[in-house]
Amino acid sequence: MALPADFIEEQLPEGGTVLRLGGTLxxxxxxxxxxxxxxxxxxxxxxxxxRIEHIDTVGAWLVYRxxxxxxxxxxxxxxxxxxxxxxxxxxxxxMIEAPRLSPVxxxxxxxxxxxxxxAHTFVEFVGFIGQCVKAVxxxxxxxxxxxxxxxxxxxxxxxxxxxxxxxxxxxLIGIVIAQxxxxxxxxxxxxxxxxxxxxxxxxxxLGVLMTAIMVAGRSGSAFxxxxxxxxITEEVDAMRTIGVVPVEALVIPRVIATVLMMPxxxxxxxxxxxxxxGLFCWMTLDMPPTTFVQRIREVTPLTDFYVGMVKxxxxxxxxxxxxxxxxMRVHGNAEQVGLKTTAAVVQAIFLVIVLDAFFAVFxxxxxxx
Amino acid sequence: MAEIxxxxxxxxxxxxxxxxxxxxxxxxxxxxxxxxGVVGGSGTGKSVLMRSIIGLQEPKAGEITVLxxxxxxxxxDEAFEVRKRWGVMFQGGALFSTLTVAENVQVPLREFYPQFxxxxxxxxxxxxxxxxxxxxxxxxxxxxxxxGGMKKRAGLARxxxxxxxxxxxxxxxxxxDPIGASKFDELTRSLQDxxxxxVFLITHDLDTLYAICDRVAVIADKRVIAIxxxxxxxxxxxxxxxxxxxGPRGRAARLGHERQI
Numbered sequence: 001m002a003l004p005a006d007f008i009e010e011q012l013p014e015g016g017t018v019l020r021l022g023g024t025l026x027x028x029x030x031x032x033x034x035x036x037x038x039x040x041x042x043x044x045x046x047x048x049x050x051r052i053e054h055i056d057t058v059g060a061w062l063v064y065r066x067x068x069x070x071x072x073x074x075x076x077x078x079x080x081x082x083x084x085x086x087x088x089x090x091x092x093x094x095m096i097e098a099p100r101l102s103p104v105x106x107x108x109x110x111x112x113x114x115x116x117x118x119a120h121t122f123v124e125f126v127g128f129i130g131q132c133v134k135a136v137x138x139x140x141x142x143x144x145x146x147x148x149x150x151x152x153x154x155x156x157x158x159x160x161x162x163x164x165x166x167x168x169x170x171x172l173i174g175i176v177i178a179q180x181x182x183x184x185x186x187x188x189x190x191x192x193x194x195x196x197x198x199x200x201x202x203x204x205x206l207g208v209l210m211t212a213i214m215v216a217g218r219s220g221s222a223f224x225x226x227x228x229x230x231x232i233t234e235e236v237d238a239m240r241t242i243g244v245v246p247v248e249a250l251v252i253p254r255v256i257a258t259v260l261m262m263p264x265x266x267x268x269x270x271x272x273x274x275x276x277x278g279l280f281c282w283m284t285l286d287m288p289p290t291t292f293v294q295r296i297r298e299v300t301p302l303t304d305f306y307v308g309m310v311k312x313x314x315x316x317x318x319x320x321x322x323x324x325x326x327x328m329r330v331h332g333n334a335e336q337v338g339l340k341t342t343a344a345v346v347q348a349i350f351l352v353i354v355l356d357a358f359f360a361v362f363x364x365x366x367x368x369x
Numbered sequence: 370m371a372e373i374x375x376x377x378x379x380x381x382x383x384x385x386x387x388x389x390x391x392x393x394x395x396x397x398x399x400x401x402x403x404x405x406g407v408v409g410g411s412g413t414g415k416s417v418l419m420r421s422i423i424g425l426q427e428p429k430a431g432e433i434t435v436l437x438x439x440x441x442x443x444x445x446d447e448a449f450e451v452r453k454r455w456g457v458m459f460q461g462g463a464l465f466s467t468l469t470v471a472e473n474v475q476v477p478l479r480e481f482y483p484q485f486x487x488x489x490x491x492x493x494x495x496x497x498x499x500x501x502x503x504x505x506x507x508x509x510x511x512x513x514x515x516x517g518g519m520k521k522r523a524g525l526a527r528x529x530x531x532x533x534x535x536x537x538x539x540x541x542x543x544x545x546d547p548i549g550a551s552k553f554d555e556l557t558r559s560l561q562d563x564x565x566x567x568v569f570l571i572t573h574d575l576d577t578l579y580a581i582c583d584r585v586a587v588i589a590d591k592r593v594i595a596i597x598x599x600x601x602x603x604x605x606x607x608x609x610x611x612x613x614x615x616g617p618r619g620r621a622a623r624l625g626h627e628r629q630i
Contacts, residue, residue: 027482027532028453034489056532057564061496080565087563088496332513333466 002053004029007036009044016045019072025052025059037066050076060084121329128325132255135247147253154257158219159265166214170202170269173210174276177201182285191285195292198277199300207270208262208308209356212315215262216348220323223254224344227327228337236328246328255320262316263309270308303368311359315352322348374437376401376535376567377422382431384417391417393591395431404561404568405596406578408613409588415571416460418588419537422569423457424448436535453481455535456528460543462520464512470498470523471508477530493530501526502556518549522556529560535567536560542574554580575614575622580629587613 003023010018019040023029047067049055055063064085067074077085101109139146181197227250230236236246274296281287287295326344330336363369377399384392391414399405409415420426422433424440433440438451464473474494478485485493498508501522512520521541528536541557542550558581561568572578578585578599586596589609595602602610613619 027478031484034486057496057500057529058493058532061492065492083563087500090496090499335466 002026002029004031005033005052005059007033009040012045016043018046018048019044019066020048020051021063022051022053024054025049025063026054026056027058030058030062034062037062040066040070042070044070044072047072047074048076049074049078049081052081055081055084057084057088061088064089124329125321125325128328129321131247132251132321135245135252138245139248139252145248147249150249150253151256154254155261157222158215158254158257159261162215162218162261162265163268165218166211166265166269167272169210169214170207170272171276173206174198174202174273174278175280177206177273178277178280179284182280192287192295194277194281194285195287195295196299198274198281199296200304202270202273202277203300203304204307205356205360207273208266208312208315209352211262211266211269211312212319212352213349215258215265215316216319216322216345216352219258220319220348221341221345223320223323224327224330224341225337227251227324228330228340231328231330232332232334232337251321251324251328254324255317258316258320259313260316262319263312266308266312267305301368303363307359307363307368311356314355318351318355319348322351375399376436377569378432378434379418379422380432382418382421382433383429384414384421384426385429390591392421392428395588395592397586397593397596399567399569400584401567402561402565403583404557404570404581406582406585407569407571407588408573408578408585410609413588414591415588416539419539419569419571423455423537449481453531454533455537456531456533457537458521458524458528458539458541460539461517462512462524464520464523464527466512469509469511470503470515470526471495473512473523473527474498474530477527481531494526497526497529498523500529500560502552518545518553521545521553525556529564532564533566535569538568538570538572540571540573542572542577547576550574551576551580557581575619576625579622579626 005021005023005025007019007021010020012018025033044066047063049063052059060081063074063081066072074085177198178194181194182191185191185193185197227236230250236250239246239249278289278292278296281292282289323344326340326347330340375398377397379395379397382392382395382397383390395418397418407415407418417426421428422435422440424443428441431441436451436454438448440448440451464470465476468476471491471494474497475490478490478493495505495508499505503519503522503526507515507519507523512523515523525538525541528538538557542553545553554577557568557570560566561581570577570582582599584597585599585602586593587602587607587610588594589607594607595605595610599614603614614623
């Protein structure tokens with residue numbers, strides 16, 4: 001059984017102390033030796049290694065450091081110990097400490113970095129949109145370069161495969177609107193107005209907005225992750241060397257697919273939400289479906305439909321652009337893919353909601369209220 | 370110290386993925402204090418052998434003993450005592466990308482010795498990094514800021530963190546330029562001398578085999594067909610071994626080696 005590393009101090013007759021180390025001077029056996037050696041008072045002039053059983057680099061480092069700090073000489077080291085001490089002693093020559101900043105400075109530094117990176121991102125985004133516009137013009141001049149196959153594939157990914165989840169979500173939202181609306185309006189004896197609430201809110205706002213959020217989470221993130229992974233595996237660079245423009249091959253098909261799918265999904269979501277609301281009215285307000293449909297047709301102006309359909313492709317473009325943009329910004333390691341994917345979703349939803357506010361004001365101003 | 374147990378002993382190992390049998394009835398011994406080179410054509414399962422030995426790949430049959438402990442059926446949270454005593458360097462370094470080089474080196478130390486003082490961990494990391502031949506300023510860099518060769522050295526530094534007795538190196542010189550590769554060979558040799566390591570080294574690099582390996586094990590036909598010094602290998606009559614060591618690259622490596630002596 002190996003003994004733990006230990007030491008005794010001995011006063012030398014000529015003054016000063018000698019440190020006699022013993023036991024197993026290895027990482028497995030040093031326990032608190034480090035602290036005890038650090039705590040030694042000054043005046044050690046010799047370190048005696050005659051009685052150690054085994055030494056490894058950690059032990060060698062402790063011996064070396066103590067000898068260095070105390071200005072002591074090492075005696076009784078066998079060949080192994082000498083070799084190890086020589087090997088670890090090199091790290092001392094150029095000590096480079098990790099730069100440590102005070103918390104206050106760090107807060108300002110991070111704030112500054114955040115501001116500058118936001119500004120940079122904005123500039124890059126504008127540049128990216130420019131690249132996309134250029135690619136669109138190129139494709140208009142050479143329509144055969146459009147990757148039609150890829151566009152269709154993304155129709156499927158963005159549109160068809162999202163039908164289930166968006167349908168379910170919209171159906172539930174329709175029920176929630178009807179239920180909450182009925183509860184509030186009942187206080188005024190105006191439960192019949194629930195229908196207005198359902199029809200107008202879903203067609204005008206919620207259908208498209210909720211769809212946009214769902215598409216951003218489903219497809220915007222997927223775009224960022226797909227393109228980001230391709231960046232890391234140098235597939236994007238390989239494309240460039242072959243002469244394929246990555247924006248044309250990767251970004252434009254995704255943008256086209258999302259722009260075209262968003263209005264369809266938005267309309268679908270609005271209709272399913274109306275069905276959900278109608279079902280609720282039938283069940284709890286005893287309003288037969290025929291009456292409900294008739295009321296919906298009376299109270300929901302066609303402009304509400306237009307409002308939704310104008311917003312949807314714009315939202316689609318924003319989601320796809322944000323996803324592809326963040327994907328293209330990935331560089332370095334796999335961690336970046338995760339970060340940029342998150343950024344893509346956050347950015348897309350944020351921009352969609354900001355734009356939605358502008359649209360709301362705009363359409364009211366032009367009289368589509 | 371004449372007859373000591375082998376550090377690694379593999380008996381009757383069988384590895385298969387579905388129908389595809391990689392190893393069948395493979396035997397291998399690694400002796401204490403040697404550098405064993407493992408060679409074999411692409412797809413002969415050199416890395417799979419290493420993964421079986423270090424417990425990342427559960428073999429279908431066979432017995433594996435590392436440092437006197439059987440590794441069969443051991444989960445990640447078992448056999449800590451053995452895991453403390455080996456270090457593994459993966460091909461690409463396999464550094465944790467969110468940590469700096471120094472923090473990477475400290476990971477195994479923090480895991481096994483949480484009581485260590487932070488200053489001591491820093492000091493240990495610093496000299497391990499220096500032992501691996503990295504410049505001191507590399508300590509606070511992230512893996513993505515390092516070149517391929519530096520990543521390998523950083524991976525080596527991490528595998529040396531626990532002062533292992535046994536070191537696994539998976540293609541340490543692959544992807545390095547010839548100067549970097551021979552420096553890495555020298556480093557392996559000098560670390561082996563200094564720290565008294567046993568090294569299990571997978572390589573394609575004939576120069577490495579000639580320069581630093583005490584013995585070479587050849588994997589072909591799903592098992593180790595020959596093991597020994599290169600001269601001994603050449604006296605066997607397996608066609609693959611001859612093609613390997615007597616092909617143009619093999620001859621060049623041999624010439625280079627003889628010239629150095």
